Amino acid sequence: MDIREATTADIEGIRTVAHHSLAASYGHVLEDDIIGQAVERWYDEETLADDLNDADTEFLVAAGDDRLVGFAQCYVVDRRDVVGEIDWLHVEPDSRGSGLGDRLLSALERRLLEHGVGRIEGRVLADNEAGTDFYENEDFEAVGERTVEVGGEPFVERLYSKFPDTGGRQVLTEAATLPDGRQVYAALDESLRGSDGPFYTVYLDRDRDERYGYLCGNCDSFAVSMDTMGRVVCNDCESRRKPTRWDASYL
Known part of the structure; x- marks a missing residue:
């Protein structure tokens, strides 16, 4: 399995992985048309092209057998300290449990440290138990929650934080x-x-x-x-x- 930087040639594969992963993670709480709308909005060709050309965005893909099976997308943001905001980390449902998510996150963390990132954040809806378990197993700490509205319904989104250099929580x-x-x-x-x-x-x-x-x-x-x-x-x-x-x- 090859983990590398994403290119514009990966756009269709990224969209496919996102749809399959979102459906597997949130299909029990979100209608498929909502998931379809999300993929169309977040991963339209122009938006993805902008992200792939942004020096402050890290976008990695995992490729195997001539298709994409996962990707990780993160923004580097200066917030007094330099923070890596993981926007998404998706793995195809049939590739989950293989350690691919761990490998993607490890590769992403190495890239973020090169940016001088001192804190990494990830957000996931609380209804996505696999997602919350993933962050907790990767030594992220739940530091807060907020209510978001998806398709007219309220959902709790949980914020996770990790300090890769110190391994502990700092005053925020x-x-x-x-x-x-x-x-x-x-x-x-x-x-x-x-x-x-x-x-x-x-x-x-x-x-x-x-x-x-x-x-x-x-x-x-x-x-x-x-x-x-x-x-x-x-x-x-x-x-x-x-x-x-x-x-x-x-x-």
């Missing part, structure tokens, strides 16, 4: 001061991807019980607004939230 909360002098706390492990930098979730207390809003990672402004559709924008530098998987704007 940064104190900051609002313009009116109040102290708040930015959660560096709770962020939204923005056009010019991440948006960090901000709390009024260190225990993260009372939420305040967002901090723009591009210009350090707290003047960040969100409308009823979940669109986030910094009113100072105009950085905007970029849609990610499961977003209603995608599906």
Whole structure:
């Protein structure tokens, strides 16, 4: 089995693996048309071509017997520290249990360390027991949850984190001061991807019980607004939230 960088010639194979893997992992909770829509949105040719040409994206595929059987996709993001955000790690259902997911993740981690990544994150719907077990068996720690809406239904998405250099959890909360002098706390492990930098979730207390809003990672402004559709924008530098998987704007 060969693990290598993805190319534009792999696009159709990537789409096939994604559909089969999503159906196996989420077919018990999601309708097939929702899964089909997701694959069309996330893995259209233009989006994949952009990702494959992005220096801050690592995209690896596993190929065997003249077909793709798995892939791993990750974004390198500067969030005070350098973070590798695993967007997807998919393996064909008939190739699961062979250690291929472990090999893909190990290869991905090696590439991420070359980028200077100090923390790796992965997200998976809690209903995907195989996915949650995978991260836990790979020494990732569950550090948070959020509710996402997929096809009009609420689902819990679990965040996993790993520090490959230290093997332990680090402090991921940064104190900051609002313009009116109040102290708040930015959660560096709770962020939204923005056009010019991440948006960090901000709390009024260190225990993260009372939420305040967002901090723009591009210009350090707290003047960040969100409308009823979940669109986030910094009113100072105009950085905007970029849609990610499961977003209603995608599906």
